[in-house]
Amino acid sequence: METYYKPEDLGKFATMGEFAPDLWEKFMSYYSAVFESGALTKREKALIALAVAHAVQCPYCIDAYTQSCLENGANEEQMTEAVHVACALRGGAALVHGVQMKNVAKGLSF
Amino acid sequence: MSEIIKNFESMIDNPDYKFTHGKLRIIQVNVGKLCNLSCKHCHVDAGPNRTEIMTRETMQHILRVLPNFETLDITGGAPEMNKNFCWLVDEAVKTGIHVIVRSNLVILHEKEYINIPEFLADRHVEIVASLPYYSENDCDKQRGSGTFKKIISMLKKLNSLGYGIDEKLILNLVYNPGGAFLPPNQDELEQQYKTRLMSDYGISFTHLFALTNNPLGRFENFLKRTNNYDKYMRKLYDSFNPAALENMMCRFQLSVGWDGQLYDCDFNQVLNLTINGVQNISELYEIHKRKIKFANHCYACTAGSGSSCGGATA
Ligand code: SF4
Numbered sequence: 025m026e027t028y029y030k031p032e033d034l035g036k037f038a039t040m041g042e043f044a045p046d047l048w049e050k051f052m053s054y055y056s057a058v059f060e061s062g063a064l065t066k067r068e069k070a071l072i073a074l075a076v077a078h079a080v081q082c083p084y085c086i087d088a089y090t091q092s093c094l095e096n097g098a099n100e101e102q103m104t105e106a107v108h109v110a111c112a113l114r115g116g117a118a119l120v121h122g123v124q125m126k127n128v129a130k131g132l133s134f
Numbered sequence: 135m136s137e138i139i140k141n142f143e144s145m146i147d148n149p150d151y152k153f154t155h156g157k158l159r160i161i162q163v164n165v166g167k168l169c170n171l172s173c174k175h176c177h178v179d180a181g182p183n184r185t186e187i188m189t190r191e192t193m194q195h196i197l198r199v200l201p202n203f204e205t206l207d208i209t210g211g212a213p214e215m216n217k218n219f220c221w222l223v224d225e226a227v228k229t230g231i232h233v234i235v236r237s238n239l240v241i242l243h244e245k246e247y248i249n250i251p252e253f254l255a256d257r258h259v260e261i262v263a264s265l266p267y268y269s270e271n272d273c274d275k276q277r278g279s280g281t282f283k284k285i286i287s288m289l290k291k292l293n294s295l296g297y298g299i300d301e302k303l304i305l306n307l308v309y310n311p312g313g314a315f316l317p318p319n320q321d322e323l324e325q326q327y328k329t330r331l332m333s334d335y336g337i338s339f340t341h342l343f344a345l346t347n348n349p350l351g352r353f354e355n356f357l358k359r360t361n362n363y364d365k366y367m368r369k370l371y372d373s374f375n376p377a378a379l380e381n382m383m384c385r386f387q388l389s390v391g392w393d394g395q396l397y398d399c400d401f402n403q404v405l406n407l408t409i410n411g412v413q414n415i416s417e418l419y420e421i422h423k424r425k426i427k428f429a430n431h432c433y434a435c436t437a438g439s440g441s442s443c444g445g446a447t448a
């Protein structure tokens with residue numbers, strides 16, 4: 025079946041350097057610096073990235089950061105908890121906007 | 135696979151690295167394929183039904199050549215299950231050589247082997263024990279159900295004997311990935327293991343070695359069965375690190391199979407790739423520099439930070 029997302033497209037990421045090589049290089053060197061261990065370990069950063077990948081629902085990032093988590097010493101238990109953090113934030117963000125709904129409703133109602 | 139994986143040897147630029155180092159340090163001896171466990175990552179394909187076991191006669195030849203080495207590294211299978219295991223350890227220790235035993239620790243709970251921890255401690259034998267992760271689920275998935283609890287309780291016993299605490303009693307742990315992926319940075323993982331094993335169980339150990347799974351034996355079967363073989367080989371190839379070539383373990387060791395056959399490493403044993411030169415320990419009287427026999431499984435030793443039986447190499 026035709027689909028917008030194909031696994032092999034992840035390997036074509038570098039083609040984004042065509043027409044804008046300087047921007048691509050700047051982005052890539054920044055990107056790899058971000059994931060070096062610093063105040064946070066590589067494993068912690070990979071878990072954050074995995075959670076964000078689920079929040080933005082990017083299948084490429086989910087694939088890449090599942091592997092990255094495993095290769096940086098996280099296990100499935102930790103990865104599942106990270107996904108729940110993303111889930112809680114997304115769910116919570118929806119729910120807290122209920123306050124907006126209440127404000128609007130209050131303004132319109134008797 | 136889109137791009138062909140180049141022959142491993144063609145990746146070695148410095149011709150010296152294709153040969154053993156002038157002075158070998160380690161003689162690694164596989165005393166048999168018999169094992170109480172059948173771990174998923176096992177490259178030896180060891181298990182309870184294996185019958186290949188080293189004889190005392192072969193061990194006598196090993197003892198004869200020991201003065202050429204600094205370390206005797208005993209592996210298997212579960213080496214304790216060879217009935218001449220204690221004899222070999224005892225005789226080797228008497229020569230003053232440093233002795234390492236690779237134990238799965240689970241075996242030490244069985245009645246016949248219950249005194250081995252004290253036996254090894256009395257002789258200052260280094261223990262290297264595999265612990266795939268610091269959680270029960272991950273460990274049991276790889277090594278079999280119930281293994282984690284037994285390993286943890288044996289680590290506590292070893293600590294009580296001074297292992298991992300007294301600097302003369304070295305207790306090293308081995309991590310290897312629970313599937314078709316590469317190991318993490320060894321230092322960061324060691325820190326993680328130390329923190330968790332201490333806080334959860336009060337356990338200390340000396341160092342952690344992070345190993346790469348070699349695509350042979352039972353692990354190779356897993357890779358093929360799950361359609362991961364090509365991807366895994368590609369990953370090893372793409373992670374090739376030339377800085378790991380100088381310290382590939384085969385450059386500093388001689389590996390002896392259960393039947394006395396000689397190899398560059400335990401992995402080459404699986405492939406029946408015997409060394410260049412004298413083929414059996416019974417005929418070995420002089421050790422010469424030799425050209426190592428490489429094949430594409432060697433990419434597991436040079437991926438990322440490199441991998442050897444003593445952990446990262448680059
Ligand atoms: S990995 Fe070690 S303990 Fe596990 S089956 Fe192989 S030899 Fe036995």
Ligand code: SF4
Binds near residue numbers: 382385400426428435
């Ligand atoms: S697999 Fe053996 S021969 Fe090949 S690089 Fe590793 S230690 Fe050397």
